[in-house]
Amino acid sequence: MEKKKTYYLTTAIAYTSGKPHIGNTYEAVLADSIVRFKRQQGYDVRFQTGTDEHGQKIEIKSEEAGVTPKEFVDGVSGQIKSIWDLMNTSYDKFIRTTDEDHERQVQKIFRKLYEQGDIYKGNYEGMYCTPCESFFTPSQLVDGKCPDCGRECQPAKEEAYFLRLSKYADRLIEHINTHPEFIQPESRKNEMMNNFLLPGLQDLCVSRTSFKWGIPVDFDAGHVIYVWIDALSNYITGLGYDVDGNNGKEDGTDLFQKFWPADLHLIGKDILRFHTIYWPIMLMALDLPLPKQVFGHPWLLQGEGKMSKSKGNVIYADDLVDMFGVDAVRYFVLHEMPFENDGVITWELMVERLNSDLANTLGNLVNRTISMTNKYLEGAARDMGVAEPVDEDLKAKALETPKKVIEKMDKLRVADAITEVFALFKRCNKYIDETEPWILGKDPAKKDRLSTVLYNLIESITIGASLLEAFMPDTTAKILAQLNTQRRELDAMDRFGGYVSGTKVTEKPEILFMRLDVQEVLARAEEIREAQMAAAGGVSQEPVIDIEAKPEITFDDFMKMQFQVGEIIACEEVKKSKKLLCSQVKIGSQVKQIVSGIKQYYSAEEMVGKKVMVLVNLKPAKLAGVLSEGMLLCAEDGEGNLALVTPEKEMPAGAEIC
RNA sequence: GGCGGAAUAGCUCAGUUGGCUAGAGCACACGGUUCAUACCCGUGGUGUCAUGGGUUCAAAUCCCGUUUCCGCUACCA
Numbered sequence: 001m002e003k004k005k006t007y008y009l010t011t012a013i014a015y016t017s018g019k020p021h022i023g024n025t026y027e028a029v030l031a032d033s034i035v036r037f038k039r040q041q042g043y044d045v046r047f048q049t050g051t052d053e054h055g056q057k058i059e060i061k062s063e064e065a066g067v068t069p070k071e072f073v074d075g076v077s078g079q080i081k082s083i084w085d086l087m088n089t090s091y092d093k094f095i096r097t098t099d100e101d102h103e104r105q106v107q108k109i110f111r112k113l114y115e116q117g118d119i120y121k122g123n124y125e126g127m128y129c130t131p132c133e134s135f136f137t138p139s140q141l142v143d144g145k146c147p148d149c150g151r152e153c154q155p156a157k158e159e160a161y162f163l164r165l166s167k168y169a170d171r172l173i174e175h176i177n178t179h180p181e182f183i184q185p186e187s188r189k190n191e192m193m194n195n196f197l198l199p200g201l202q203d204l205c206v207s208r209t210s211f212k213w214g215i216p217v218d219f220d221a222g223h224v225i226y227v228w229i230d231a232l233s234n235y236i237t238g239l240g241y242d243v244d245g246n247n248g249k250e251d252g253t254d255l256f257q258k259f260w261p262a263d264l265h266l267i268g269k270d271i272l273r274f275h276t277i278y279w280p281i282m283l284m285a286l287d288l289p290l291p292k293q294v295f296g297h298p299w300l301l302q303g304e305g306k307m308s309k310s311k312g313n314v315i316y317a318d319d320l321v322d323m324f325g326v327d328a329v330r331y332f333v334l335h336e337m338p339f340e341n342d343g344v345i346t347w348e349l350m351v352e353r354l355n356s357d358l359a360n361t362l363g364n365l366v367n368r369t370i371s372m373t374n375k376y377l378e379g380a381a382r383d384m385g386v387a388e389p390v391d392e393d394l395k396a397k398a399l400e401t402p403k404k405v406i407e408k409m410d411k412l413r414v415a416d417a418i419t420e421v422f423a424l425f426k427r428c429n430k431y432i433d434e435t436e437p438w439i440l441g442k443d444p445a446k447k448d449r450l451s452t453v454l455y456n457l458i459e460s461i462t463i464g465a466s467l468l469e470a471f472m473p474d475t476t477a478k479i480l481a482q483l484n485t486q487r488r489e490l491d492a493m494d495r496f497g498g499y500v501s502g503t504k505v506t507e508k509p510e511i512l513f514m515r516l517d518v519q520e521v522l523a524r525a526e527e528i529r530e531a532q533m534a535a536a537g538g539v540s541q542e543p544v545i546d547i548e549a550k551p552e553i554t555f556d557d558f559m560k561m562q563f564q565v566g567e568i569i570a571c572e573e574v575k576k577s578k579k580l581l582c583s584q585v586k587i588g589s590q591v592k593q594i595v596s597g598i599k600q601y602y603s604a605e606e607m608v609g610k611k612v613m614v615l616v617n618l619k620p621a622k623l624a625g626v627l628s629e630g631m632l633l634c635a636e637d638g639e640g641n642l643a644l645v646t647p648e649k650e651m652p653a654g655a656e657i658c
Numbered sequence: 659g660g661c662g663g664a665a666u667a668g669c670u671c672a673g674u675u676g677g678c679u680a681g682a683g684c685a686c687a688c689g690g691u692u693c694a695u696a697c698c699c700g701u702g703g704u705g706u707c708a709u710g711g712g713u714u715c716a717a718a719u720c721c722c723g724u725u726u727c728c729g730c731u732a733c734c735a
Contacts, residue, residue, distance in 0.1 A: 187729085188730085190662055190730090191661075191662065191729075191730045194662075269730095336670090352684065356683085356684070357683095359695060360697065367693095367695065368693050368694035369694085375693070429697090429698055429699075430698085430699065430700095437693065438693050511695060513695085515697095580733070596734075597733075597735090598734085615735070618735055619735090628735060633735095
């Protein structure tokens with residue numbers, strides 16, 4: 001027996017910090033459409049997705065929820081899986097980074113890299129900030145001080161493990177240059193090269209001691225493995241990879257042997273760096289081949305700006321499915337997503353697509369064809385061979401469409417591939433107009449022609465519906481069931497006339513897609529929005545923010561800091577910077593120059609005259625080449641918006657804050 | 659600030675290596691049709707191809723400047 005070609009595709013594993021919105025769901029659906037098509041093309045496919053469950057953020061979230069981290073991720077992971085299932089994604093493996101075999105294997109990988117010297121235990125010298133419990137590279141330090149709190153950083157206070165990126169940098173650069181298809185879209189390649197690879201890679205810190213919820217370094221208590229090392233490994237541990245070569249077997253098959261290297265890592269454009277730099281280097285260190293392609297897809301954005309729970313404009317897949325049905329939602333996300341730029345999704349747009357494409361073009365076509373077959377031919381169309389020139393164009397279209405779809409799918413142009421299928425349906429509608437079956441139906445002498453026309457239509461629809469399987473599997477099944485036929489295989493689409501002549505179609509065609517009224521949909525969207533805001537806000541309606549707690553300080557520590565009210569008497573933009581404003585601040589009888597990163601929130605003009613709270617005894621430092629002699633205090637919300645802190649009653653410049 | 663990308667019809671976008679009157683879908687208008695989910699088919703655009711120059715027989719397409727937007731990155735007391 002001939003060995004089938006394999007195809008291994010992975011999505012990024014979803015982070016279990018909360019319910020995934022439609023943007024996350026898009027990736028799973030996109031991946032699903034690609035693998036379904038590959039299966040149709042005869043590939044032996046492996047499709048892996050899953051959840052990424054470790055890290056400090058989850059440790060904090062679970063504390064807030066009052067449950068253990070494991071209980072927390074069990075819940076969210078289950079939720080994610082059920083949404084993937086709801087969307088009809090046909091994954092072969094749903095991996096969780098809390099799976100025991102994954103954890104064990106990650107530990108072994110870490111140990112192996114350590115033993116061969118690619119991971120080494122290092123010390124930070126003058127680069128560890130004890131109060132912040134954070135490490136910084138020399139380039140991150142500002143005047144040798146912690147960039148977060150500005151305090152002295154201690155030498156070699158903490159031990160940590162590092163991955164030697166620099167050792168493999170040249171090989172990676174070489175690989176990227178000689179494999180132009182490796183990073184997609186190609187424009188992202190420049191970003192990786194120019195920002196990271198060419199300036200020189202810093203070794204990556206791959207262990208943490210500041211929290212517990214992670215995979216422990218098994219030979220050094222207290223250290224947990226950096227989440228990205230953990231998460232990226234899923235692509236091989238999910239295949240049963242074993243460092244020692246004793247790969248796991250599934251049904252007697254060594255999946256790792258069979259499927260690695262992956263054909264495609266499908267990920268969001270935001271995590272391209274991890275997949276095109278750290279991951280390849282890990283693989284090189286393990287002496288494994290690199291994945292053939294990493295595709296950083298664009299984002300699906302909600303119309304009115306960033307999705308946010310507090311704004312109530314987060315769109316979830318299950319809400320959409322309730323309203324439109326699974327296949328309509330699959331169609332929206334696949335069709336609206338352009339190849340390289342971010343796509344926009346709005347309620348209006350979805351209704352437009354539903355009514356125009358799904359209900360009018362496709363649903364109505366199937367419906368009218370079946371109706372006529374019943375009305376004029378007792379439900380059975382036969383190819384009576386009464387051809388006319390107009391038939392040729394339809395047949396040509398039906399035969400060329402599969403080729404075009406294959407062509408588009410080979411380039412991962414999923415949206416374009418769907419458009420090709422719909423072009424065939426549009427051609428069918430036109431054919432009905434050209435042949436006017438309702439007129440043929442009035443003339444008994446034209447019955448054979450009529451039968452041939454409807455046969456041609458049903459055959460064309462069979463081909464089109466079969467091609468839709470990768471994108472809208474349920475719809476394909478529904479249409480073919482109504483036509484009482486089987487899905488046409490891709491390699492059987494080189495011939496027109498595969499539909500069995502005289503097959504009886506269903507008597508009562510089911511409406512495939514109901515048209516919806518925009519206003520009604522918007523009203524329901526508003527309900528969802530309100531429910532979401534109520535849920536997000538709880539009693540207070542206002543979102544609260546929890547930040548990472550810093551270690552306790554003494555009163556003496558506090559007294560070291562001197563705060564005073566300052567009046568801004570002049571302010572200008574720091575020209576070379578995007579975010580900085582340079583203010584002259586009157587504090588008592590002296591004037592200090594202070595640089596602050598608030599240009600996005602305050603103009604230089606509106607700063608003048610404000611009374612603000614200033615930390616005055618901070619050691620001066622240069623920012624973008626400009627001297628700054630203190631710090632203006634600001635409040636920051638969850639999205640990074642800043643607001644200056646000002647005295648609640650009128651106070652003179654220089655008043656001490658205590 | 660560094661690097662990169664984008665700017666085309668009311669809206670969303672196509673436009674390969676420069677080459678015939680610059681395209682598609684949606685929306686809108688009109689006409690046709692009635693098998694069908696008030697659906698389908700046809701017809702309809704004077705678009706400064708962001709802007710100013712340049713190269714060329716010929717530029718949306720190549721080069722330079724300008725403006726605006728975006729991405730990555732740095733800074734963000």
